[in-house]
């Protein structure tokens with residue numbers, strides 16, 4: 001989504017009184033109460049990520065606090081995350097979406113509320129420990145920015161999709177289905 005489209009979307013979601021309801025903000029991926037500067041942030045993220053809404057770690061942590069998790073770590077230790085993780089791994093057959101080996105972890109592509117609540121599993125991908133580390137940290141061991149994580153994931157995903165092994169696997173699946 002472009003900046004302009006995001007601005008229009010925010011304006012259209014405004015109530016006649018000139019405000020935004022908790023429900024419309026939830027749909028926009030904004031936690032309640034809305035943090036300062038949420039409009040600017042939404043528009044900014046829209047411009048740098050056409051086609052999807054990216055959320056930085058501050059917004060993620062705010063969203064988690066609104067759900068009652070004081071930290072991301074607390075969320076990762078919750079029964080909710082355990083059940084979401086299990087569902088995502090089962091959906092992908094425990095196959096790492098970046099290299100095809102046994103996946104034991106789940107990577108977040110975004111941190112929208114429906115994703116954090118496990119209502120929408122599309123923003124998560126099964127991944128092996130090695131690939132997860134490669135995506136989240138640069139070669140010198142520093143945590144990548146959300147934008148860099150996204151670029152790294154997408155490029156690895158594209159490599160995987162075009163690899164001969166994946167092609168061969170798809171051909172087998174197609175052959176079996178016909």
Ligand SMILES: [Zn+2]
Nearest residue numbers: 096099128131
């Ligand atoms: Zn992998």
